[in-house]
Amino acid sequence: MLEARDITFGYPGAKPLYSGFSLQVEPGERVALQAPSGFGKTTLCRVLAGFERPQTGQVLVDGQPLPRRGVCPVQLIQQHPEQAVDPRLRMRKTLAEAGEVPQQLLDDLGIRDEWLQRYPHELSGGELQRFCIARALATRPRYLICDEVSTMLDAVTQAHIWHVLLDYAARENAGMLLVSHTPALTARIATREVALA
Amino acid sequence: MMTKTNGGAPMEASSAGRAAELAHERTAHEGAQLHHHHTHAATSSHGGGHHLLQVEDLSVSFRMYDEGAPYFKAKQHDVQVLHELSIAVHAGEIVAVVGASGSGKTLLADAVLGLFEPNATVTGRIWFDGERMDAAGLRALRGHGLSLVPQSVSHLDPMMRVGKQVEGFANDLSKAERKTRRAQLFERYGLGPEVARLYPHELSGGMARRVLLCCALMDSPRVIVADEPTPGLDLDLAVRALDDFRAFANEGNGVLLITHDIELALRVADRVAVFKDGTVVEETATASFADPGLLRHPFTRELWHALPEHDFAAGEGAGGKGQEQACEGEKESASEQVREHEKASSPVPAQVREGEETPTPASAGAGGFDGKEGGAC
Numbered sequence: 001m002l003e004a005r006d007i008t009f010g011y012p013g014a015k016p017l018y019s020g021f022s023l024q025v026e027p028g029e030r031v032a033l034q035a036p037s038g039f040g041k042t043t044l045c046r047v048l049a050g051f052e053r054p055q056t057g058q059v060l061v062d063g064q065p066l067p068r069r070g071v072c073p074v075q076l077i078q079q080h081p082e083q084a085v086d087p088r089l090r091m092r093k094t095l096a097e098a099g100e101v102p103q104q105l106l107d108d109l110g111i112r113d114e115w116l117q118r119y120p121h122e123l124s125g126g127e128l129q130r131f132c133i134a135r136a137l138a139t140r141p142r143y144l145i146c147d148e149v150s151t152m153l154d155a156v157t158q159a160h161i162w163h164v165l166l167d168y169a170a171r172e173n174a175g176m177l178l179v180s181h182t183p184a185l186t187a188r189i190a191t192r193e194v195a196l197a
Numbered sequence: 198m199m200t201k202t203n204g205g206a207p208m209e210a211s212s213a214g215r216a217a218e219l220a221h222e223r224t225a226h227e228g229a230q231l232h233h234h235h236t237h238a239a240t241s242s243h244g245g246g247h248h249l250l251q252v253e254d255l256s257v258s259f260r261m262y263d264e265g266a267p268y269f270k271a272k273q274h275d276v277q278v279l280h281e282l283s284i285a286v287h288a289g290e291i292v293a294v295v296g297a298s299g300s301g302k303t304l305l306a307d308a309v310l311g312l313f314e315p316n317a318t319v320t321g322r323i324w325f326d327g328e329r330m331d332a333a334g335l336r337a338l339r340g341h342g343l344s345l346v347p348q349s350v351s352h353l354d355p356m357m358r359v360g361k362q363v364e365g366f367a368n369d370l371s372k373a374e375r376k377t378r379r380a381q382l383f384e385r386y387g388l389g390p391e392v393a394r395l396y397p398h399e400l401s402g403g404m405a406r407r408v409l410l411c412c413a414l415m416d417s418p419r420v421i422v423a424d425e426p427t428p429g430l431d432l433d434l435a436v437r438a439l440d441d442f443r444a445f446a447n448e449g450n451g452v453l454l455i456t457h458d459i460e461l462a463l464r465v466a467d468r469v470a471v472f473k474d475g476t477v478v479e480e481t482a483t484a485s486f487a488d489p490g491l492l493r494h495p496f497t498r499e500l501w502h503a504l505p506e507h508d509f510a511a512g513e514g515a516g517g518k519g520q521e522q523a524c525e526g527e528k529e530s531a532s533e534q535v536r537e538h539e540k541a542s543s544p545v546p547a548q549v550r551e552g553e554e555t556p557t558p559a560s561a562g563a564g565g566f567d568g569k570e571g572g573a574c
Contacts, residue, residue, distance in 0.1 A: 154296060155459050159503035160511035181432060184460065184506040 001026055002048065002074060002143045002175055007057035009040070009047055017043055020057070023194060025143060025175040032190035033179050039196055041179045042079065045147045048177065049076035061142060075141035079148040081128035085120045091131055092116040098138035108164050109134050125152045133161065137168050144169065146178040150185070162189065237468070237482060243287060247327040249451040250286040250309070250343075250420050255279055255321030257304050259314065275318065279304055280476045282321075286420060286451035291442055292480075293454045293462035295500075296472030302455045305472075306422045309453070310345055311335025326419060340366065344413035346423040352409065353397040359408050360393025366415035375415075382411040386441065406438050420451045427461055439465040459500060471497045 002025040010016035017040035025031050035041050046052045048059055050066040059066050061073050078084045085094050095101050095116070109130040120128055129149060136144065146165065150158040166189070169176050180186050186193065258277040266272065278301045286292045294302055308319055311332055323330045325338060335343075354362055363382070364375040383392060386407045397405060406426070413421055423442060427435040435458075442452045443465055456462050462469055463486055470480040471494065478494045485491035489501045502510040 152457070154457055155500050155503040156511070159505075159509050162509070163511045182460065182505065183432070184504070188505040188509055 003060045007054040030176040035196035073142040075136040076145045098135045101138040143175045248285040251324040253322045255282045290467035291452040293466035344418040348425040
């Protein structure tokens with residue numbers, strides 16, 4: 001179980017976004033996080049995946065805190081893929097950050113061989129997002145955090161990418177936390193909704 | 198043909214050709230179900246017997262260096278990004294252009310507004326309110342009948358009070374007239390008189406959006422081109438922004454709404470133009486999206502089935518060829534683009550795809566447009 005226990009977080013010089021916030025995600029569950037713009041949904045995603053450390057409280061996976069080094073069992077897929085990759089690495093090296101990536105996964109996501117030689121700025125947003133998903137899934141995470149992963153995509157690509165994510169979650173019985181502004185998408189995917197604050 | 202290459206003067210069409218084109222543009226629209234590549238919504242009307250804005254066979258290509266070649270040996274070549282695109286806006290309607298982001302939709306806006314990059318070659322025919330336009334004509338029209346609502350609030354000058362900025366958009370009026378017009382617009386869109394004294398950073402997102410709309414409306418345009426006006430707004434704000442366009446269109450004007458958010462587009466637009474691989478593959482009434490059987494092009498039906506409130510289908514051959522086609526970006530290399538374009542326009546694969554895609558009895562009559570929607574021209 002992924003658990004956020006009594007989390008307080010705020011950026012320096014601003015008042016805390018939340019204090020004493022708790023959330024639990026069971027394996028196989030898909031939880032949608034709901035809040036208006038500016039309430040700290042993305043920040044909470046970053047806290048849960050270990051990118052930010054909460055000022056008080058803990059993030060636990062099966063009762064254990066997130067590991068300080070090595071592969072994190074909670075993987076975050078971000079809203080802006082161009083900000084999630086090193087602009088100076090070719091995509092082959094970016095993928096290699098996750099170790100060996102199975103060819104089947106690349107095929108499922110529709111990643112073409114010639115893209116591996118390119119730099120991030122030579123790919124479109126949707127193409128980059130596939131790499132970010134491949135990199136996250138190749139580590140076989142127990143929990144996936146999806147922060148508006150498909151807002152910049154057309155409907156067909158959006159459906160395709162979500163199918164890959166849902167297949168993975170079903171196969172590995174992984175838990176999922178998702179953020180989306182589209183009610184129809186949330187209704188389609190989430191098994192439970194949680195309001196932030 | 199209106200041709201513009203590297204700042205050269207537009208070529209004049211021969212007078213005989215011009216007469217033929219005028220006759221074509223004035224074709225009787227009454228009773229026609231499918232003409233000028235599109236079908237109508239119930240609200241489509243032809244004031245003066247023509248379209249408010251009509252674009253035909255618009256192609257845009259850029260002269261670039263070959264990306265694949267070594268740096269010093271790279272040759273120049275033309276990369277075509279828009280292929281013979283046609284679209285029309287009637288009086289009183291909103292036409293949404295939907296398609297993948299990065300597929301060249303913004304280039305359509307640039308071409309309609311007569312904004313050309315120095316390395317661009319633009320060909321095609323554009324009519325505005327029945328008048329045939331050339332590059333100079335479009336330039337003269339920009340801000341005088343045809344206005345742009347830009348995507349981002351960062352288009353406002355951060356160092357200038359917003360009232361003054363808005364007044365600057367009607368520079369052929371006297372100072373007093375401008376002030377009155379600006380005050381009227383602010384009142385109509387619920388901006389108090391004190392807002393004119395504010396700087397852009399003091400506005401909320403929704404207010405800034407209304408200020409941008411006022412800028413576009415200052416010279417009483419007939420057509421507004423809105424380029425991705427909603428991303429970053431939550432649903433409530435986005436719907437309110439689109440309501441403003443609706444009100445503008447209802448006064449007998451036209452809006453070309455460029456967006457990748459098909460759900461919002463369906464909510465507000467009268468007709469939807471589906472954009473794929475640099476061209477419009479289908480222009481149809483929004484009502485047609487109620488039933489995939491009314492959609493003619495396989496890609497439009499694929500989009501329909503992919504929507505979360507419908508089947509959420511990833512299209513056939515997920516991860517395979519079909520998927521690759523669905524998300525071509527501008528950043529593809531030239532040869533790939535050309536190849537993909539040929540694939541898209543060659544009839545054989547399209548036939549195969551139509552045959553495969555018969556999940557509902559309604560779409561079995563592929564291409565069988567049966568004129569269910571209102572032919573009230």
